[in-house]
Amino acid sequence: MEKVDVTLTVNNKKYDLKVDSDERLLDTLRERLKFTGVKEGCSIGECGACTVILDKKAVNSCMVYTFQVDGSEVLTVEGLEMNGKLDPLQEAFIDFQAVQCGFCTPGMLMSTKALLMDNPTPTREEIKTAIEGNLCRCTGYQQILDAVESAAKVSRSGEDV
């Protein structure tokens, strides 16, 4: 199989890679770079478990070929905790019991992180739209919505200071 040179910045670290031409970003992250926090649930872009932030947008990494995103910046769930400090979203997911089995959690966090980066003051409806493509079978979504609403408030009050 033909190999392609690709440079990716993942969680602020630069990687020079030789990838297969049919290699999905999901495989590069999970298998090559060992970011196994990125989950695979359906492989067709329906469940959102593989969501990562690619150049500031939330994407299903199962639907992206790695060679297509040469030079891009990727943020995975492993990159949310900075210098031993959890992201306000992670804190809120803990405080609001927004996690059960935890398999959808990385995708949920990345979809909502992308939302808050773009829109720090989302309505509940806007949060719903942001995670419409993230399936969760455990929580009925309610505590996830509460967590994201709260995290948005915390982030904003943090900025005000």
Place this chain on the structure above:
Amino acid sequence: MEFAHVNKSEKRVDVYEKVTGKAKYGADMKFPDMLYAEVLHTEYPYAKIVSIDTSKAEKMPGVEAVITAEDIPNNEFGVIIENQQVLAKKKALYIGDGVAIVAARTPKQAKKAVEAIEVEYEELKGVFDPLKSREAGSQLVHDDLENNEVIHHPLRKGDVNEGFKNSDVILEREYSTPFIEQSYIEPEAVIAVPYQENSTVTVYGSVQNPFATQNAVATVLKEDLNKIRIVQNHMGGSFGGKDEVVSSMAARASVLALKTEKPIKMVNTRDQSIRESYKRHPYNMKYKIGANKDGKIQAMEIEAVADSGAYACQTPFVTWRSVVQATGPYEVENVKTDTYGYYTNNVYTGAMRGYGSPQVIFAQESLMDELAEELDMDPIELRMKNIYHNDSVTASGQKLDSHEVSLEEVLTKAVEKSNYVEKYKKYSKEQTGSKKRGIGFAISFRGCSLGAEAIDAAGIILSLKKDGSVSLYSGLAENGQGLKTVYCQMAAEKLGIETNKVNFMQIDTLISPDSGSTVASRATLIGGNAVMKAAENLIDKIKEYIAEKFEQKKEDIKLKNGSIYGKKDVEIMTLKEMASKAAMEGIYLTTYGWYVSPDISWDEETGHGNPYFTYVYGCQVAEVEVDTYTGEIDVINMTAAHDVGRAINPANVKGQIFGGVSMGLGYGIMEEVETDQGYIKSTNFDEYLIPTVKDMPDIDPIIVENPDPNGPFGAKSIGEPTLELGAAAISNAVANATKKRIRSLPLKLEKIIVGKDLTKGGEK
């Protein structure tokens, strides 16, 4: 009663690794020299396997082994009836049966090699409808059996003919429900490692029931149980679904691991998962009910037929729970119930959250609303005239006198909170416009734990370390529901330490106490009682030590705030100091807690007995808006009141309610695994739709607490009760809105508009 940890919404003990991506699930693990296995599935739902030629596949690059049924030491396993094939031998019995498996160095090589396996099939005429497979002379699914019946559970109480004779109104109705996919977001994954840690094989992965899987692997390999190690820690949901299908994967991977002497990784794609894994049983149900003009039920006659698919799997137990719950939480003098399971060549059916109750609750709670309408009586009034109270006697003859029968309480709280009475009146009047609103509710009683299915016992080991921290070894597993947290909270409460000082160890079947399966909403109740016993035994050892060393009376010694207190509540030393001192003196501070549930009974011939030692009660109310032009149903609000005995972690209980309501909503209005002559038509989430955040209404959870004398801190069950009511409540709400009754799930668009299912040529 004041608690330090229990009854508080403490943080989950496993949450940090889950929000940071550090939690390792089955597919995330790797081992040196690991091979990847890929299964070849049958081409036909029912076919004779004439020949299999693996020679080409064996020569493909990277391939290290190819196995067929011939290579499996013992090809049949099962928890109740051992007839599930690890790989199809003479015949493939359903479309998910595996025929051969390849192990290769990369997943791609394995996939390629699978395509090179040549199989000659002789397609056979299968049977795909349980109502046909029950007929005399039907094609047999299993050649060695006389007919296709898996099980028949009868129940007889009083005289139904007499009861119907004395009735003013008699209704006869038929209801049906579809195949449902558990839809855990993590597809099944296992890794079998040969000859590790004194085991013949160690299996890591998404295993719901490590001991059931250990049994299956031991049976298949013909190996001693003490050589089969199943390790389970994080799992991406299960809902009953990662039992036999994962046992089968574990057995397959183990055979390959021993053959190649290398670790074997096997991960299902979603399509493979839906094709291969068992589903919730579809039911066809005939209900006949007789009542007086004043609403008192005189008799109920029920026949329920479940599709077991190709294998027995859990059908005997699933249908048994249906028997107990079929008449609902109502006092009925005369009952005749017959519940059957039949083999077909459909995908096999097994455990899914609810386990035989959501089907009969949909039927019986629809029927109650239909009866209310027939009697021109308010649905609440009709139920109030018939529901169980303290000391009521159930259909099987059990007197409910061991706990608070709180049906009236949950019903009253849920209808009040949802403003049901006012809304029901309003929506029952003629509504203008195409969008009609409706409100409906459903109630249930549910036996906690396994009941008379099996011996019901569990064990816990607690080990106090010399630094005052505690290791907890459990045989019941964390599936995502929060069991680790609940056990740690209980142990911390008893030992007077912080919850984070207790560490729930990963399950290892060679170390953890065999406690049966994490099913039947039994973990908090049964395993929780084992935590209590282990903690009490540990406390006893600590008190004995302190009493002797410090001349204290045992009864004066208390453990709290991480310290040990003696007479007049004077602090003697911290638990840490004590543990360190005791360790140096050679005092052993590890204890076992073993709990066996109170006696229960069941007579298979008559359906009489005390099937469960306690019950939980619930009521859910649904409010809907139905677009009568498009058929679209919008569930606007749901209220869910559940008596849990005591909420060990209220936030977790609410999480169970939200999740259960969501699954019940899917069951009600959208979910169905469509099959056609044994082929599965919806094999991924683009066709099999489960509720997204936008499908979910606001949910009002009401936690009712009547502590149970047999529960740890009074706690009972919550996982399954939350799911069994939603579809019935929504169906009643839709009938209230449209003035039309739909008797089959899901309540799809065309059923609303034209009254029948267009894809199936119309229903009755």
